[in-house]
Amino acid sequence: MTSQPSAAGPAIVWFRDDLRLSDNPALRAASESGRPVLCVYIHDDGRDGQRPLGGAAKWWLHGSLERLGESLKQIGAQLHLFEGAAGDILPRITAATDAAAVYWNRRYTASGINVDTAIKQTLRERDVVVESFNGHLLYEPWQVTTKSGDPVKVFTPFWRAARALGDPDRPLARPRSINGYRWRDGISPAPVSLADLKLEPTKPDWAGGMREAWTRGEAGAQERLATFLESEMKGYAENRNRPDMASTSRLSPYLRFGEISPRQIWHAAHAALESGRTDAGRDDLDKFLSEIGWREFSYHLLFYNPDLSARNYNNRFDAFPWKTDGKALRAWQKALTGYPIVDAGLRQLWTTGWMHNRVRMIVASFLIKHLLIDWREGEAWFWDTLVDADPANNAASWQWVAGSGADAAPYFRIFNPIGQGEKFDPEGDYVRHWVPELAMLPNRVIHRPWDAAPHELRRANIELGKTYPNPFVDHDAARTRALEAFQTLKSAA
Ligand SMILES: Cc1cc2nc3c(=O)[nH]c(=O)nc-3n(C[C@H](O)[C@H](O)[C@H](O)COP(=O)(O)OP(=O)(O)OC[C@H]3O[C@@H](n4cnc5c(N)ncnc54)[C@H](O)[C@@H]3O)c2cc1C
The missing domain is CATH 3.40.50.620 (HUPs)
Known part of the structure; x- marks a missing residue:
């Protein structure tokens, strides 16, 4: 040695x-x-x-x-x-x-x-x-600072300061050929085969839905980017909240594993707009790139708060009265909460390893606020089930929803899973796809099956409590309970 x-x-x-x-x-x-x-x-x-x-x-x-x-x-x-x-x-x-x-x-x-x-x-x-x-990033975490040179704690000034550093470097071309080193037998430590790493599930093989949904690797990333820029980025500023539409790039797992770099995305998106290869507008481009900015912000937070996935960024939340409720956690994990948009999201996650951002916020809010379960339980579940499970984005986003994070949603913002479903999945297409047992319900009640008339349930072959669960908690009661629990933070302050 x-x-x-x-x-x-x-x-x-x-x-x-x-x-x-x-x-x-x-x-x-x-x-x-x-x-x-x-x-x-x-x-x-x-x-x-x-x-x-x-x-x-x-x-x-x-x-x-x-x-x-x-x-x-x-x-x-x-x-x-x-x-x-x-x-x-x-x-x-x-x-x-x-x-x-x-x-x-x-x-x-x-x-x-x-x-x-x-x-x-x-x-x-x-x-x-x-x-x-x-x-991995457009700008190194330490490059972006406040005027006095400190880390930035709020997204908008963070992104303004990052942008003031100028455009990120142009991406490097792929090497055409490489003089590869010839490994000699007998060198120790010996390389192992990919199969030896046992990364793919075998018994049971639960990855079928993910295999269908994704093409892993650099070529898959470039193909996804091209399709997004050419035919999906148009309307991003408005439609990115719609889980029933192919409205976002779905580049997150490629970014997570570096099969594409944010610099490549940045420059390709600008080039597509400037050359007219996309019908998207400037507002679509800016919104899309500002989401990449949230990724940069999450890394900035992680760099300065290394235990972001384990500890409340805002330590006032250390006193929060979380509930230990295995039954509720399992109902959430198994996508059997009785709220269609929540169950749809969790099933999309389980099947494809990915969930639309709006629905991630809804299901996270439901776990934290309706069930009063510690955000770290949700973070861990996402860590295990997301193909884009990211040390910065996952932790920062869970804390954002909980209200314990930097520049976070206020604790009293409690998503109403019915209203969110009706607003962002207005025809119920997303729910029908992922919760097929509700598919025959009319639009009026697709996000609130318990309000369906008995003949509507009969016609849709639904027996609430049997073929699809009743709501695990009542929304209004859960909201009141969450506000009371969050009130304890105020009095502790
Ligand atoms: C509770 C919760 C957990 C999350 N966990 C992860 C995670 O583990 N990994 C992950 O990559 N994203 C996570 N996100 C952020 C976001 O949901 C995903 O990045 C996004 O849904 C990926 O889809 P997309 O590539 O189509 O996004 P697009 O809308 O096309 O955005 C482009 C890229 O910007 C980045 N981005 C977009 N939104 C955010 C955001 N809010 N925060 C940070 N970066 C963002 C992602 O890298 C994304 O690929 C989480 C969000 C929530 C609410």
Whole structure:
């Protein structure tokens, strides 16, 4: 383990949340180093203090690694997979191959930063060149500050300050060919196969709905972006709240795993508007990019509040009287709350690993405010079931809904699941798709089946309490109870 880098040693690219060839600064640096390029992915699965990926994200990762390996092969390199703690494995690979340089794109979780800092130190002590880059964000979290140089706590000034930094850099082109490092048998640690990582479910294979819904990998991301820009971005400013329409980009899992970069999205969206390749208006573009801005803001929050997924950003909420109610939590998780829009969202999540943003807010509000269950339970469920489960966006968004977060929704904003359904799914198409047992109900009662006349229920083959549940809690009573509970925060302040 004490060997020094040799003149002919490879340059290692350590892939993490950047599973793409284009606009990948670490890959670019390695391929321009003049050295053979050794491409590495290390599945730590909770070692090194990392939060283990949830089931849906693991499924996504499998396909993404497979595609990345194929793309690298096409340009002359190979993806080598390892399993274990990166803090142990990467220095060993570096020593065993006499690598002269290691490149990676930065990550922003506290555990990730700690591991990376320690590895950087170990390798530099051995005279290995180590360089890291921004491949994940438009602007580094520390670049955006208030006028006095502090972190920004409110979205609008955050985004204004970020935009004042100028347009993000232009994305880098994909390398045309790479001089791939030839791995010699017998080098230890030995790479493992993708199957060895056991990322995809087998018995039972619950990923069928996700397989149907998604094409994982960089090419899938570029295809999704092109379709969105050309035919779906028009009307985004108005329609992005409509779960019954294909009105948002569905780029979130690709962004999560870095199969596309926000810089690529930014520049492609502007180019589409300027060249007339989209019918979308400037307001659509600005709104869309400001949602990418929320992602930047979430990372800014995570960077300065490393325990964002575990602790209330606003510690006044530490005294909140959450209920421990396993039955209620299970009804929510199983999408059997009796509120059609809530159950539809949770079933979309379970089947496809994704849920529309408006519905994420509705189901989160329902768990926190109607059931008085700690937002961390919901965050954990989303972490396990979302293909885009993201350390920054998920935690920041759950805290936003709870009212405990930065620039959060006020605690007294309690979404009415009936009114929200009627407003954003006006014909009930979204509910009919995901809760087919209600499909035959007339529009008037699709979001409130308990108000249907007996003959309407009969005609729709619905027996409330049997074929579809009665509401788990009464909306008005739950609202009053939530306001009373939140009142305790006020008196504690
Ligand atoms: C309770 C809750 C949990 C959430 N958990 C996650 C999560 O784990 N991962 C995740 O990527 N997003 C999360 N979001 C944010 C948002 O719902 C998704 O990013 C969005 O629905 C993804 O769909 P899209 O790609 O079509 O979005 P678009 O509307 O097309 O937006 C483009 C991109 O902007 C980013 N974005 C959009 N809205 C937000 C937002 N409110 N906060 C931060 N970034 C945003 C995403 O990267 C998204 O892909 C959560 C929201 C809520 C309310």
